[in-house]
Amino acid sequence: MATMKAVRIHEYGGREALILEEAPCPEPAKDEVLIRVAATSVNPFDWAVRAGYLNGYYSYTFPLILGLDVSGVVEGVGSEVRGFSIGDSVYARSHPSKNGAYAEYIALPASVVAMKPRSLDHIQSAAVPHAAFSAWDALINVANLATGQTVLIHGAAGGVGTFAVQLAKSHGARVIGTGSAQNLDFLLGLGADEAIDYNVTRFEDVVHDVDVVLDLVGDMGDNTQQRSWKVLKPGGMLASLVQPPSQEAAATHHVQASFVSTDGCNGQVLAEIGALIDSGRLSPVVLTILPLKDIRSAHELSEGRHLRGKIVLTVDKN
Numbered sequence: 251m252a253t254m255k256a257v258r259i260h261e262y263g264g265r266e267a268l269i270l271e272e273a274p275c276p277e278p279a280k281d282e283v284l285i286r287v288a289a290t291s292v293n294p295f296d297w298a299v300r301a302g303y304l305n306g307y308y309s310y311t312f313p314l315i316l317g318l319d320v321s322g323v324v325e326g327v328g329s330e331v332r333g334f335s336i337g338d339s340v341y342a343r344s345h346p347s348k349n350g351a352y353a354e355y356i357a358l359p360a361s362v363v364a365m366k367p368r369s370l371d372h373i374q375s376a377a378v379p380h381a382a383f384s385a386w387d388a389l390i391n392v393a394n395l396a397t398g399q400t401v402l403i404h405g406a407a408g409g410v411g412t413f414a415v416q417l418a419k420s421h422g423a424r425v426i427g428t429g430s431a432q433n434l435d436f437l438l439g440l441g442a443d444e445a446i447d448y449n450v451t452r453f454e455d456v457v458h459d460v461d462v463v464l465d466l467v468g469d470m471g472d473n474t475q476q477r478s479w480k481v482l483k484p485g486g487m488l489a490s491l492v493q494p495p496s497q498e499a500a501a502t503h504h505v506q507a508s509f510v511s512t513d514g515c516n517g518q519v520l521a522e523i524g525a526l527i528d529s530g531r532l533s534p535v536v537l538t539i540l541p542l543k544d545i546r547s548a549h550e551l552s553e554g555r556h557l558r559g560k561i562v563l564t565v566d567k568n
């Protein structure tokens with residue numbers, strides 16, 4: 251059986267559970283493409299799975315390869331696949347409950363794969379799928395963000411937030427982002443109209459009448475979600491990627507609230523996001539590039555919860 255290098259976990263645990271080892275190389279099914287992974291990236295989801303926080307939400311089979319994001323080159327196509335050929339540069343988000351992209355190869359349904367944005371290399375492209383789709387899903391699909399509306403983005407400097415600020419601006423919204431002192435100029439440079447230092451200013455003291463709150467922090471961050479109700483105008487929308495908001499509290503404040511689960515990521519949306527990137531309206535922010543073998547350090551950095559943008563992992567063919 252052909253093998254490849256992959257980072258797997260054999261049980262839930264700390265960073266020591268991440269093991270770089272030989273694993274079976276996947277074979278593409280009839281509707282799948284086999285991708286040689288050039289780069290992947292770290293999302294908080296990865297270490298949440300590793301630690302067992304999502305046990306019960308998704309069912310996993312061990313050993314499990316983590317990693318949602320992939321950018322790479324098509325090396326095989328199933329008999330029913332149309333639209334992709336060997337040698338195509340592609341990107342994708344893997345299924346959250348299946349083997350992921352911390353590996354030399356991944357086989358994925360062609361329906362979740364898109365051509366890589368032409369203006370990005372594989373390292374930049376690997377920073378895009380999960381984070382950009384999450385921002386898109388929350389702002390466009392769930393919150394229906396419209397031109398002229400005001401959006402407050404908590405956690406604006408992180409992996410999802412950096413895409414959310416740019417997407418909201420490209421939709422003609424007024425954007426207010428929260429972050430710590432070292433990220434305020436960065437957020438303004440990304441296009442935010444206003445940046446609030448959450449360590450200094452209670453956002454609810456200075457922000458009112460917003461149409462949409464995008465919650466990327468939750469209540470672990472000083473009750474950020476609960477404190478957000480009062481900044482919304484009647485009829486507004488709180489969309490959280492972190493924890494389900496209380497429908498009771500939403501009704502009390504005459505607003506809508508939704509938990510956004512990003513299971514619907516597919517190749518069509520990634521192609522639209524790629525077009526935005528190639529038109530210059532959206533760019534990934536890559537903070538650090540590490541080789542896959544440094545995966546434990548990468549998780550440690552991400553678990554610190556103070557990243558500016560994304561950590562990308564390069565995957566070399568051995």
Ligand SMILES: NC(=O)c1ccc[n+]([C@@H]2O[C@H](COP(=O)([O-])OP(=O)(O)OC[C@H]3O[C@@H](n4cnc5c(N)ncnc54)[C@H](OP(=O)(O)O)[C@@H]3O)[C@@H](O)[C@H]2O)c1
Nearest residue numbers: 294384405407408409410429430466471491510512556557
């Ligand atoms: N439901 C889903 O399908 C889904 C999808 C994607 C993401 N998520 C979740 O959404 C959250 C954000 O994801 P991510 O990838 O953007 O995470 P991330 O990259 O780890 O976010 C880090 C950012 O959070 C900021 N931050 C930390 N505490 C804050 C606070 N109290 N107020 C404002 N900003 C704060 C940090 O800014 P400073 O360094 O300036 O403090 C940093 O820039 C995670 O919990 C993730 O699990 C869920």
